[in-house]
């Protein structure tokens with residue numbers, strides 16, 4: 151028996167900012183953004199979206215696809231938490247009306263946390279094959295205005311139901327892990343934006359990839375040639391390319407052409423290029439881009455996953471695509487959503503970026519923008535208020 155993904159979906163802001171306009175504002179050649187880092191657009195969340203609404207809007211779609219009464223665990227992976235004590239998952243659990251006989255928790259280790267959620271859920275599901283785990287990963291990636299990280303910003307969420315009756319991906323047991331105490335990217339509690347040592351973070355990502363791969367192959371006996379496609383953590387799309395070339399070089403497969411190697415990752419980059427970094431959710435948005443856009447039937451193919459979270463933890467793991475997976479995807483819905491988003495101009499992007507909620511405990515309503523079914527309506531007595539709408543703005 152294998153456990154894995156039974157249903158999966160993503161959600162992002164209804165608004166985006168095109169990097170050609172950022173290039174103009176920052177007096178940077180647009181090719182640096184479009185080709186150098188491989189990013190074209192970034193999702194920009196309005197004041198009435200936060201990680202809870204992003205996650206709830208993604209999760210609402212997946213729980214329609216499964217027997218939701220069997221969900222007895224909700225894991226919320228994020229590094230954009232809204233409370234130091236209460237898990238963001240409790241809001242999502244309540245908004246979705248899940249069973250109260252359920253454990254709910256939040257996990258954090260930068261962009262790696264969703265992979266930790268998967269690895270913790272799998273043995274639990276094998277021990278309790280009648281139960282399901284809802285894993286949500288949601289983040290808002292923010293860097294300083296005018297900083298090198300700015301064009302890699304984004305926002306989004308992934309929701310997946312993990313179970314011992316997977317329909318989309320069945321995960322393998324063996325993984326390879328690497329942890330090292332480094333300061334490549336971090337966000338102290340008093341800061342809204344991350345600090346980052348960009349070049350060093352890329353170096354640590356690549357080092358962790360190689361180290362995790364070594365342990366994975368030692369433990370599993372799998373080889374590079376066993377894999378059909380690779381899904382990497384994608385802080386920006388060119389990072390996927392850098393990672394894959396690095397891995398091929400370090401294992402001595404320089405005989406593979408650039409075209410062949412790019413073919414192993416290209417489909418995974420499609421959505422991230424127009425959404426931006428979504429931290430914990432990024433790699434799984436890459437997985438959906440692959441499954442939803444591949445011209446080939448991927449059934450039976452082996453996929454490699456490398457999750458990296460700054461600070462840092464990297465884990466390499468693998469899984470097989472299951473026969474008939476296509477009928478369990480939300481491909482049309484996702485593509486239509488991305489095509490129908492609203493473009494912001496620079497002033498509008500900056501207004502969303504600079505918006506901050508008052509901290510005085512007073513009653514406060516957030517301005518109404520396009521959102522999904524759930525929106526962050528405001529605050530009262532330091533408590534966050536969420537609202538369920540009649541319908542999603544996208545419908």
Ligand code: HMG
Pocket residue numbers: 179181182185186187229260261262298299300301302335346347348349351352355383384385386389427429458459460
């Ligand atoms: P930068 O210094 O602005 O960019 O920062 P650059 O000068 O290195 O240029 C980037 C690429 O554009 C280079 O290509 C240039 O040659 C090229 P490369 O050498 O890499 O092949 N370029 C051009 N190409 C075409 N036309 C031009 C042109 N000019 C230059 N005119 C950096 C780039 C990624 C460092 C920055 O955006 C950054 O700091 N980003 C945030 C950190 C990050 O994403 N790190 C990735 C690894 S760490 C990670 O993934 C974890 C993370 O997700 C957080 C978490 O775990 O929670 C970040």
